Amino acid sequence: MAIQAQLYSENLGFPLGGGGSSEDCMENACGGFNDFSFNLQQQQQQLLQKRQQYNHHQQLQNPIRRNQSFCFENNVLLPKKNSSNLQPMAFSESIANQVQKQRQEIDWFLAIQNERLRLALQEQRKQQTAALLKKMEAKAEIMLRQKDEEMAKAVHRAMELEEFLRKLEIESQTWQRVAKENEEMVMSLNNTIEQLRESTCFSTSGAEDAESCCDNGGDGTGEGNGGQEIEEHGTRKMMCKSCNSRHSCVVFLPCRHLCSCKACEAFLDSCPVCGMVKKAGIEALI
Numbered sequence: 001m002a003i004q005a006q007l008y009s010e011n012l013g014f015p016l017g018g019g020g021s022s023e024d025c026m027e028n029a030c031g032g033f034n035d036f037s038f039n040l041q042q043q044q045q046q047l048l049q050k051r052q053q054y055n056h057h058q059q060l061q062n063p064i065r066r067n068q069s070f071c072f073e074n075n076v077l078l079p080k081k082n083s084s085n086l087q088p089m090a091f092s093e094s095i096a097n098q099v100q101k102q103r104q105e106i107d108w109f110l111a112i113q114n115e116r117l118r119l120a121l122q123e124q125r126k127q128q129t130a131a132l133l134k135k136m137e138a139k140a141e142i143m144l145r146q147k148d149e150e151m152a153k154a155v156h157r158a159m160e161l162e163e164f165l166r167k168l169e170i171e172s173q174t175w176q177r178v179a180k181e182n183e184e185m186v187m188s189l190n191n192t193i194e195q196l197r198e199s200t201c202f203s204t205s206g207a208e209d210a211e212s213c214c215d216n217g218g219d220g221t222g223e224g225n226g227g228q229e230i231e232e233h234g235t236r237k238m239m240c241k242s243c244n245s246r247h248s249c250v251v252f253l254p255c256r257h258l259c260s261c262k263a264c265e266a267f268l269d270s271c272p273v274c275g276m277v278k279k280a281g282i283e284a285l286i
Contacts, residue, residue, distance in 0.1 A: 181254070185282075188256040193284065196258070199238070240264055241272040253280040 240246045242264035250265040251258050255276040260268055265281045 185253060185256070189251060189282065189284070192251060192256065192258055196238075196284070242268060249284055250281045251284050252276075252278050253282065258284060 238247050240248050240261040241259040243261065246261040246263065248258050248260055249262055250260045252260065252268075252271045255271045255274050257271050257273045259271060259273045260281070262283065268278060270277050
């Protein structure tokens with residue numbers, strides 16, 4: 001059957017299968033089927049014409065054969081046995097078999113072409129779907145990469161802001177501590193100044209009392225000596241604890257001791273009274 005189909009397809013002028021790609025078969029399927037239908041119609045018309053001619057010829061030959069078909073055997077009229085009556089029937093059967101065979105070949109050819117077309121369409125659909133998915137995956141990958149970059153930038157910016165806020169908090173705490181220390185320093189300086197003023201006033205009043213006692217004579221000798229001692233004690237307290245020759249005019253911080261003169265303050269790293277490390281020195285205007 002396959003050999004007959006191949007020979008028949010070669011006579012028709014196009015391959016039934018295996019000779020080319022699925023695209024070529026798809027492109028040539030319509031043209032090949034049209035040529036095949038046209039050739040089949042021509043063959044059927046030729047067969048019909050031959051059959052009509054044969055029937056006409058048989059009709060012309062029937063009277064003669066009818067007269068010759070009888071013979072006398074033993075003075076009895078008998079029909080003559082002739083095998084020519086079987087020829088039209090055999091010819092008709094051969095034509096019917098040929099037509100049936102051609103129909104089967106046509107059905108087989110159409111089934112093959114339908115299967116090829118289905119496979120080609122399926123493959124084309126797969127290719128289109130794969131191309132579409134690949135394109136969408138590329139776009140999605142680009143968008144995801146952009147989103148990742150934006151998220152990374154946002155996270156980096158958030159970390160920078162957190163670090164900046166942390167620095168601001170530390171700086172704020174530092175300024176608060178400095179402000180508190182300055183307030184304490186101002187209060188200490190005010191207290192020191194008040195003490196210095198009180199000691200100065202006390203020294204002045206003691207000196208005046210001593211002078212008045214000296215003017216009154218020997219009766220005020222004891223009181224004059226007491227005032228002189230107080231004045232000497234205040235003077236010693238105001239002396240520089242480093243050189244003991246000049247008056248103290250610099251307050252050391254953070255201990256807030258008035259214990260150095262202006263000249264010695266530059267050479268001292270710690271308070272000469274308590275020994276605390278000097279952070280700063282402020283000159284007191286007394």
